Amino acid sequence: MKHIISLLMENESGALSRVAGLFSARAYNIESLTVAPTEDATLSRMTIVTSGSEDVIEQIIKQLNKLVDVVKVLDLNDGRYIERELMLVKVKATGPFREEMKRMSDIFRGRIIDVADGSYTIELTGSGSKLDAFLEALDKAAILETVRTGASGIGRGDRILKI
C-alpha cells in the first residue's frame, strides 16, 4: 500500500543522502521524496512517498528512526492528513488547442502562468491522483513537458509534527 512518511531531520550536509542511501541499500520503494528547510533553519522536513506491505513500512519507519540525523518520523497514513503536490505542464496552445487547454485548466482549477505564441504553462496543485487525472484528461499530443515536485504532506487538525 502507498504510504506518505513525514520526517524532521537535522539540516546537515549529507543528511539527504543518508535517507536516499537507506532506501536503495534496503531495496525499499521510493515514489517521490521532497525536502526543504523549515521555519527552524536547523531542521529539514522531508516527505517520502513509498509503498510496501505493512511489515516493510514498519521496517522503513524503524530504519529511518535509527538514522542518527533523523529527529522525528511520522507515518501520515496512521491518521488523517492532507497531501499536495505542485505540477507545471507546458502544453501546445495552437489552433483548437488554445481554447481547449484553457478550458481544461479551468476545470481542474489550474492557472496559466506563462503564455507564449505556441504554448501555455499551466500550474496545478492537488493530490498526486488529481494531477494524474489532469494528465489523463489532456490530449497526449498536446503535452510538451511536465514537471512535478513530489508530494508534501501534513496531518489534519491537531496532528502536528514538531519538536
Place this chain on the structure above:
Amino acid sequence: MDDRTPQISGAEILIRCLQEENVKFVFGYPGGAVLNIYDEIFKQNHFKHVLVRHEQAAVHAADAYSRATGEVGVALVTSGPGATNAVTGIATAYMDSIPMVIISGQVPTPAIGMDAFQEVDMVGITRPCVKHNFLVKDVKDVASTIKKAFYIAASGRPGPVVVDIPKDVTALTAVFDYPKSVEMRSYTPVIKGHSGQIKKAVKLMLEAKRPMVYTGGGVVLGDASEMLVKLVRELGFPITNTLMGLGGYPATDKQFLGMLGMHGTYEANMAMQECDVLVAIGARFDDRVIGNPQHFFNKNRTIIHIDVDPSSISKRVKVDVPIVGHVQSVLAEINELLQADTKRPEAASLKTWWEQIEAWRSRKCLTYAKSTEVIKPQYVVEKLWEVTKGDAFITSDVGQHQMWAAQYYKFDKPRRWINSGGLGTMGVGLPYAMGAQLAHPEAQVACITGEASIQMCIQELSTCKQFHLPVKVVNLNNRYMGMVRQWQEFFYGNRYSESYMDALPDFVKLAEAYGHVGMKIEKPSDVEAALKEAFSPALKERMVFMDFITDQTENVFPMVPNGKGLSEMILAEEL
C-alpha cells in the same frame, strides 16, 4: 575562556580528545593527510600507537581490542588508499555492532571535490557500513565531533563511527574545550524497557511448558552475562547461544545446549523448533540462525524479544512481546520481578521437556571419526581447549575452522570468543589476536585459522614481532578453502572449482623469517605435545605458528542446508 586562552592545532586537539576519552591504543598507519596528527602522536605518551602493516588490520585489531575489553576501539588511517583499505574492517565491525571510532585523514578543505591526490569521498563510501560518520570542516568542531563520535559508537546498539578530518583542519588552531556531555535531540537511545511488556514477558515465562532461551551478541556487548546466568539458572530453562553470543552463558553448564543455527547442535535447533515460549535476548533471528523462516513458522510458539535496537525486532520473525531496551537493564528488571514472585514454571512439564532435550542430546551430534593416521581438526580444537584450560581468548578467521572452534572450544566467559560473525571476513584472525593480546597482555591468545584465511592478513606477523605479541596461531591446514570445498561437495557435484590452495608457503619458514617460532605437526599423536610446548613458559614471550596438517575431507556437521528449516539438519552419522 577569553582571548588569552591558548589556541592549539586541530591535530593537537584530536590527541587531547583521545586522552580525554582515556584511549590506551590507537591502531594506525601514517600518510600525507594525517602527518600533522602523527607529529602530535610523536610528542605525546598517553596512548600507544600500534603500527600495523595494512590499514585493514588496524581496524580489525582495534575492533578486537573493543570486543575483548568493552571499550571503544580506535583506528587512524590516511586519506584515499588508507581510507579505502580500512573499509573492510569498518564493515566487519558494523555487522557485529562493535563500538569503534575510525579517524581518517582527508585532503585539505579547498581541495575537496577537485580529484586531488589521494582524495576519496570517505563519508560517502562508508555511509552504508557505519553507525554514523562525520566530515569535520571547521577546526572549532573537532572536539565536539570526537565527543559525539565516542558517544554514538558506544551507546544504544553500538557500532563504528568514522570521523573524516581534512588536513588543513588539523593545522588550523582553536581553543581546546572538551564537552563534558553530549545531548543530541535526534539521537536518544532507549535504555529502560517498557515495564508493562516486561511483566507480560515474566508471566509468559512462568507459564511456559517448553521454554527456550536464545541469546546473541547483544548479551556479550551489553555485559549482561551475569544477569542472564541468574535468570536461566533460577528458572531451570534450556539455553542456546548464537555464534556471536558464545560465552554469554557458560558452555560447560548442563543447561547449555550448544550453539544453534546452520552448524548448531541437534538439541539446540530442535528445541528452538519445538519450544512453546522462546525468549530471544540480544539476538536478531538472522538467516544463518533460524534457517528458512517459513519452516520456523510451521510450529506455533510465543516469542519474547529483548533488544536495544527496535529495527531488529520483527524484521525477519514476527514476535509477540517486543521489549526495546538495554539487555542489562531489562534482565535486571526481570530478575527483580522473579525474585518477588513465588510462582515458578510447572515442574512436571519442565521435566518432560528436559527429557525430550536429553533424548536429542543423546544423538551426540558433535562426534567425529577419531583417527590415528590423520589429524582431525576437531581434535586439535578439543586439545587446545584442554591445554589452555578453557580460559584463552580465541580468535578465528572464516570457514570450517571457525565453526569447529565455535563447536569444540567451550567458552565459559564472555568476550573470549572473537570472530567475524556478520560479515564473515577472512583475514580477521591474526589482527583480532593482536588486539586481544594488547588488551590482555598476560592472557593466552590463540588464533584458530585456515591456510587460506591466514594469508589474507599474513603481513601482520611483522606487527606481532614489533610489539612482542606472543599470539599462538593454530593453522588447521587442509590445503583447501574447506568451507567452499564442503559446499561444492554437497551442492555442486564435487566440482572443486578454484578451492584448492596450491603453492602454499612453508609456514614454518615463513614464521621464522618474521622472527617467530614455527612448528609443523603432521601426526595426531603430536598434537597435544605441540600445543603444550607452544603454551609452555619457555615460549610464553614468543609468537608461535603451529601448522597442523589436517584431514582434507573433513566436513562440518550438523548442517542445516541453505533454505531448509532448523529441524532438517544433516548429521554426520547420516552420510
